Amino acid sequence: MNNELREELQWRIQAYLDNELDPREAQNAAQEISISAEAKALFTELSATRQMLRDAGEEPRTVPASRDFYWSAIQRGIEAAERTEQAKPALRPWWLRLLVPMAGAFALFAILASFLPQGSQSLSRGIPLGPELPPTFRDEVESTNPEVSAFTFRSESEGVTVVWVSAK
Amino acid sequence: MQIFPQLSLLLRLVVLCGLVCPALAEDKKPANDRKLAAVLIWGTDEEKPNDPNLKEVEAKLKGKLKKIFKWQHYFVVKNQPFSVKPGESKSLTLSDKCEVKVKESEAEGLEVELFGEGKSVVKRKQSMPLNDVLIVAGDDKNACAWFVVVKPEGE
Numbered sequence: 001m002n003n004e005l006r007e008e009l010q011w012r013i014q015a016y017l018d019n020e021l022d023p024r025e026a027q028n029a030a031q032e033i034s035i036s037a038e039a040k041a042l043f044t045e046l047s048a049t050r051q052m053l054r055d056a057g058e059e060p061r062t063v064p065a066s067r068d069f070y071w072s073a074i075q076r077g078i079e080a081a082e083r084t085e086q087a088k089p090a091l092r093p094w095w096l097r098l099l100v101p102m103a104g105a106f107a108l109f110a111i112l113a114s115f116l117p118q119g120s121q122s123l124s125r126g127i128p129l130g131p132e133l134p135p136t137f138r139d140e141v142e143s144t145n146p147e148v149s150a151f152t153f154r155s156e157s158e159g160v161t162v163v164w165v166s167a168k
Numbered sequence: 169m170q171i172f173p174q175l176s177l178l179l180r181l182v183v184l185c186g187l188v189c190p191a192l193a194e195d196k197k198p199a200n201d202r203k204l205a206a207v208l209i210w211g212t213d214e215e216k217p218n219d220p221n222l223k224e225v226e227a228k229l230k231g232k233l234k235k236i237f238k239w240q241h242y243f244v245v246k247n248q249p250f251s252v253k254p255g256e257s258k259s260l261t262l263s264d265k266c267e268v269k270v271k272e273s274e275a276e277g278l279e280v281e282l283f284g285e286g287k288s289v290v291k292r293k294q295s296m297p298l299n300d301v302l303i304v305a306g307d308d309k310n311a312c313a314w315f316v317v318v319k320p321e322g323e
Contacts, residue, residue, distance in 0.1 A: 106181070107181060110181055142290070142291045142292070142293075144281070144288040144289060144290060144291050145284075145287060145288060145289045145290070148289055148290065148306075150290045152292075155232075155235070155236050157235075158232045158235055158236060158301075159299055159300045159301060160232055160236060160300070160301045160302075160303060161294060161300065161301070161302050161303070162236065162303045162304075162305060163290060163292050163302070163303070163304045163305070164305055164306060165282070165289060165290050165304060165305065165306040166306055166307060
């Protein structure tokens, strides 16, 4: 018996055990259990499992809706929960949410900056790149000839910045 | 009574800000000359040409070049040391066709402008930490390359 047929048989016998089959299907299932060794073994196993659960105090759960509507009811429940989640209003206004990290960042900056040398020393002089760094700087490359293009790359390990110039 | 710790924190932040702001202001101390060198280099895979004026690039710079570029040999065409002060600009002629203008600015760092045959080719503004090297380079004929290296003198 292939897996598909075996699975179908399992469902059928489980449904038979749970009294979920109509009389004609139940009769067919009973007949199959009496004929097929595999069906009989499965029925015995499922019956034993069911009995074991009962002995352990596990109460049988009744599906609150018919099988046809049970899963669609679950789906509707999930969709309704998602809609509720989406419609939930923001707990705090946006500016307040922005203010908290900004205040934190400012406080951290202020504390760090207070450790820098004061007086004639500029902020950049606290950066260990070299004493001749300007207070503010921007690295930029500008191709001044329309017939050439330039791109920049940098090797941090070698401390080298390369501007490669090529004809367009 | 919880307002006092918050007020205290606010006051401390204001005081800290007052300390930091002067540190952010521009440095009024007169800046020293910056000693740099502009080097025109020729990169090739061929062995040393017959030109006696060409010298092999010194080991440290050659090591950097070989780690970044593909060429096997690097020869110095011209090495020109110079110094530049903030606000000052220097023009350096490295060959008949190649000229470099270097300007130091406290606000924007080092500005290097390359001229080829008298025409401006490319301009680069660069913050130059002490040991940093700036290379403006391009392809040359016969699968060779040229490099204009602006570096701290002795680097």
